[in-house]
Amino acid sequence: MKAKAAILEEFKKPLVIRYVDIPPLLEGGILVKMVSSGICGSDIHMVDGEDPRVPVPIILGHEGVGEIVEINGDKRDLNGEILKKGDLIIWNRGVVCGECYFCKVLKMPYLCENRKIYGINRSFKEYPHLSGAFAEFIILEEKTEILRLSPNTDPNVIVMAGCSGATAVHAIDAxxxxxxxxxxxxxxxxxxxxxxxxxxxxxxxxxxxxxxxxxxxxxxxxxxxxxxxxxxxxxxxxxxxxxxxxxxxxxxxxxxxxxxxxxxxxxxxxxxxxxxxxxxxxxxxxxxxxxxxxxxxxxxxxxxxxVWVSDAEHFKKAVSFVEKHQDLFATLITHKISLDEINYGLDLVRERKAGKVVITY
Missing domain, CATH: 3.40.50.720 (NAD(P)-binding Rossmann-like Domain)
Structure with a gap:
């Protein structure tokens, strides 16, 4: 089974569409079929090689909503609900270790020394390869913080809660x-x-x-x-x-x-x-x-x-806020594009010709 993915192979170059193999899941892993992903302003800095965290090649995209295809083991979301095949979910873009000084002592997991971020610092060369939202499928690892969404939730609207929404909550909470x-x-x-x-x-x-x-x-x-x-x-x-x-x-x-x-x-x-x-x-x-x-x-x-990124609390608050005010945040979406149009979408954000650009699958 293969997945279409947009890969950043060289900085300051267009992303390249490739078909890549979907690897088997490790214990606790979740295979997700993407439904919606968002282009963030920070993605432009990553494409241009201005973010020191970003390796190449990489599948970018740290804002995503998708449907569970397969789970290897049992998994609960942040509300304690058991996740199952077919669930619509959104996930926290950062995966923290929970053991370092910043996680355990300072209770500031957003500063985790071992933080892994989907679509930002996870190389395409390393398992699970499909680690960014600019692809038809993404593989989430065991420690990923997930929220199951209501079937009434618009994935194109809720997707922005995962990054800009959670960071904004962090800013206000600070x-x-x-x-x-x-x-x-x-x-x-x-x-x-x-x-x-x-x-x-x-x-x-x-x-x-x-x-x-x-x-x-x-x-x-x-x-x-x-x-x-x-x-x-x-x-x-x-x-x-x-x-x-x-x-x-x-x-x-x-x-x-x-x-x-x-x-x-x-x-x-x-x-x-x-x-x-x-x-x-x-x-x-x-x-x-x-x-x-x-x-x-x-x-x-x-x-x-x-204010640096966000943690599970900010993420959960942002999702709740957007779910309650979907009509309000729908006004931010100015463009819906396909994955094949990813470079066009990046240009729109780069040139500030868009509000929120969303990729639909």
Whole structure:
């Protein structure tokens, strides 16, 4: 039995469609037929060789929903339900060891020293080969954290919960206080930014503000009820003044970087009020360094917090949130493509001509 897969064989080159053998399952392994996978902005950095975690050749794709074809042994999902053939499932993209210092002592499994990530750091050369979501089938190993989905769940919508959704939950959970009556600014109108603002809005934020230069992302933000949308193509002073105008001259309580670029950070810090919090959630690959005015940081008593990926708790919360608000998140999907169109989909994301691009099988 063979599976069609899109393989990154060389950095900065198009993915190549190959038909590869499906190997036998090891104890605890699960063979899944893909139903939907999502293209993430970080996939572009991986294709371009900017993410040091990525080996080649590799099957990329770390956002996936699929149907169980075969299970070697017994397996339960995060709710304790027994999984069986035919179940529609979504899985946590990271597999942690549960034994290292960060897993066991600090209780921060997202920092696991041995973390394996589907579609990111698992070489096609190594078993089980089918370790990414850009393929007709994927093989999940025994320690994978899984959630069984309701048959009423739209796989094309829920797929975004596995990465941008879970990371956004982590960003909101990292705050020391709730968001009631707060002003939250998000830099970047991709799925991560939209998801973070949606969470802020549903948690009672008084003002939700998005900064984006994309016209169709503005339309998406308007549809989901974001309070203010600031055009990235205006001047930095214009954007700052509009934030000051609605915060009585103080600035935002929380600013979340969801652009994926270091260059957004200096401006984001300026948006904050004294005592505010800046969350860096989108920067997922090494980049050119940017200057920071640390006098501004200290004199305003700013908290800067990095947010790296997510764990099982964030993943489960994100899936639950999207399941409850499927109509809301369906507005983020601008393109549905086939696996054969994968390079077209990557180009759409690279050129910021899409909201969420989903591959259907």
């Amino acid at each position: 705050l020391e206080d709730n968001l009631l009556d707060k002003t939250v600014v998000v830099q970047g109108g991709g799925p991560l930014g939209i998801f973070a603002l949606s969470l802020a809005k549903f948690q009672g934020a008084k003002n939700t503000i998005l900064i984006t230069g994309s016209s169709f992302r503005k339309e998406i933000a308007e549809k989901i009820g974001i309070d203010m949308i600031l055009d990235r193509n205006t001047s930095a002073e214009e954007r700052l003044n509009k934030i000051l105008d609605i915060t009585y001259g103080r600035g935002a309580d929380v600013v979340i970087e969801a652009t994926g670029t270091n260059k957004a950070v200096p401006e984001g810090l300026r948006f904050l009020r004294k005592g505010g919090t800046y969350i860096i959630a989108g920067v997922a690959s090494p980049q050119e360094k940017v200057p920071i005015d640390f006098y501004e940081v200290s004199s305003k008593n700013i908290t800067i917090k990095g």
